[in-house]
Amino acid sequence: MTAYHPRSPARRTAVTAAAAAAGLLLATGCGAADMTAQASPYAAAQGAKSVTLSVQSWVGAQANTAVAGYLLEHELGYRVDTVQVDEVPAWDALSQGRIDALLEDWGHPEQEKRYVKDKKTVVSGGENGLTGHIGWFVPEYFAQEHPDVTDWKNLDRYADRMRTPESRGKGQLLDGSPSYVTNDKALVKNLGLDYEVVFAGSEAAQITQIKQFAKERKPFLTYWYVPQWLFETVPMTEVKLPEHEEGCDADPEKVACAYPHTPLKKYLNARFAENGGQAAEFLKRFRWTAEDQNEVALLIAERKLSPQAAARTWVERHEDVWRPWIP
Template sequence: MKYSVIPSIALVMTWGVSSAIAEVESLDPIKITTHDWSGQIITTTIMGEVLKQAGYNIEYVQADYIAQFAGLKTGDLHVAMEIWETTGREAMDEAIETGNVVSLGESGMIAIEEWWYPSYMEEACPGLPNWEALKDCADVFSTAETAPLGRYLGGPVTWGGFDEERVEALELDFEVVHAGTDAALFAELESAYQRKAPIILWLYEPHWAPAKYEGKFIEFPSYSAACYQDATIGVNPSAAYDCGKPTGPIWKVAWAGLSQKWPGAAQAISNFNVSNTEMSAMISKVDLEGQSVEVVVEGWLSANKDRWVSWIK
């Protein structure tokens, strides 16, 4: 998932678009959350700027990925543009079950998040990408801080993912070490890759890294909801989480009151749709080319005007 947070987003664009929604139902700010990775900030900024073109008052609010559901339940926050099937589904389902949060559908992007290693590690750990190979070669992934255990470099703690539980359930001789930020995660990958140094870490799509670096995701036992919930299900009959992470859509969710207070905005957000390919290209421009989120979003809006105008009709 993820990169640098921008505390405020101020794009000034004049597209010559008259308010596509005849009457904006309320000028109270619609509070849309931003998190700590570039793609989510890009997604959120595209949607927010489109809603501004329709006349809505938009406020971007930095929030924790999982903890944001508390604010969405109470209506203190209104919209979250990226809830990943891989890491956010349980929190999303719990929030929706309260009746205070609703799904606004899929974003068009499909999430993959899993352990990943560079291809050059296959010589030191034969049998990869099968997860069972890690049982015999954890030590080749060790560092001074984890030896004799291998080191798995996880994402920031706020991303969730149950990696500690997975290590224990699958009886892997690994220590999970969390990167402090998305930027730190990929900086360490870049450094290791250039030196052909041992590394295994959290990687995800949509993102530029799986295209830039040659490597593979670990093939854990297939995910099932039962594997996460029932210790008797899976390869270890005594522990849950003895399987890989799920894959699936990246969802949009909202405070249940959104469709009553701002029905036009709720429909526009439901209409939002971008692909993995589009998002990976935009993330690359920000993370690799050093372009600002504002510039990248403005470029996308300029190139896709007919498309986003249809969202707000």
Template sequence: MSIKSSRALRLKRLVRWGGAIAAGTVLLSACGSSSSSTATTAPKPTITLVTNSWEGSLANNVVAQYVIEKDLHYPVKLLDLAEIPAWPATASGSVSAVLEVWGHYNHYQTYVVGNHEVINAGLEGPTGNIGWYIPTYLLKSHPELATWQGVKADWQLFVTPQTAPQGEFLDGAPSYVTNDAALVKTLGINMKVVYAGSEAAQLSQIETAYKAKKPIIFYWYTPQYFNHVYSFSQVTLPPFTQACAKLPAADINCAYPPYYLYKIMNSKLPTTAPSVAKFIQAFNWTAADQNSVSYDMAVNKLSGPAAAAKFVNSHQSLVQSWINGAPTAKKAPVLGT
């Protein structure tokens, strides 16, 4: 049964139940009550979850939507919104929660530590990793590309009509927080950063190059279901340090920091929707869990509700721990994220 149809069925049941209560109230009044009043229940608020422009964010949300609507009986809206605008939107209450946050140290300081309008809802589960990647077939033919020094020496491999006479470094969405333009400059690599525009557009370009066995170097990350479709290898950058994290954005010269993916929610959610707040704080799964739902939607072409139902039905113990379990541990983002 679809989420939409199950919600309609619940609504019919509520109408019938409400009619029975009203009839009972009238009967009691007729039997001698000196006053009559009809108790009304305020409608439950709609829970708005932010979907960012990567498949893993959508995977989180379709599963959460399925559980919140089916088990907690709150209506859920999924809102497409970029990472940075999601912070003030969560603070204002126009957004209820974001189930996967990658860093954002400065926004965390403003909204969680500073004005307390946003709550750290605990770790999501996976640890995010961002870096430079190339197809493994390219590494086999050019083993020097395992490090940034090799990329610097072999930049000519990546020249495209769009960037000639420079090499091309392929980035994702302009809204992503990236250090690649700074790294290309500070490491002295003769390359130009080109933004694909979205994760989907970047995936398309990577896939086209991969199938043709062409050289390509790109910003990439885990968890991501695409890593189970094709074989990629990470390029070693100068190690991340706190000293590097304190540099101006344009001067970053080290690898990306570790990302302990976490959840945030509006500070009033525990009052307006306590069972949902408890669910969000307890929500926790693995990168493999997320990738399985993403894969079902992106590769197996299941709808969001169908992919969510498949996962939920085969992971009932996990789902019950989200509904009845304890909050996950909290970890603040590190400087430089």
């Protein structure tokens, strides 16, 4: 079984504490609602030395935007605007030039085909250095007491222990927002598990519940992902699902396999990528590690620093990392 700890060699990696959500201006949930109408008037402005970055609600993505924005402003002299756009609508906003760049995409092949391959209005900005992975997790303290819980075939043995008032008499599988990339309802059904998917509503609400369970040393089963700063304070162990194979999740209704490991990518508006000067070159070069992202995310979510203050703190500590990004 795999336990995720601070500085674990396992990569901590698709879709925040309440303080973090409140702290980053214009941050919102990732997913369904089209919020592109709120796009910045500065995006792709002719002759203006400005950059508009998309920002999602999960704190790792906020950390990306905070650091990139700080360096664009303080090292390259750009005005930086951030816009709240959910995961899928962000692609349309990017295509239209309402935003210039998206710094953490967890894999949307349909959108990539439409905008990168067919319309050619969006281009890849390369990988951001992280590998994302969604999975099911239980608290480490429970996994140590009951090692067999880390195999999905044994989850039903513990369904009664995972029951909550919201799970309708079944074990609870806690998810975040229904707008996030999730196969969980299909997985529960297709694997024949006695569990109910319960949505907390957001990453912040999900974190609140996880931390409360951990404080009371209660067992829980949750959808979660790496990289993510919460492993620093609530160590969790991944439950092994049926092995992921190419195409096993092609039909959303028939998914019965684990989530893939996904290199997280950046995407730029095609016109901005060509004519965005130093800003575009900087964003193409932006690439860091899970440890870097988690350091900033932890400052925002746990230490209650503003995203700008967290970015400044990280920048002051890690010039050897960011200096090569500067054109």
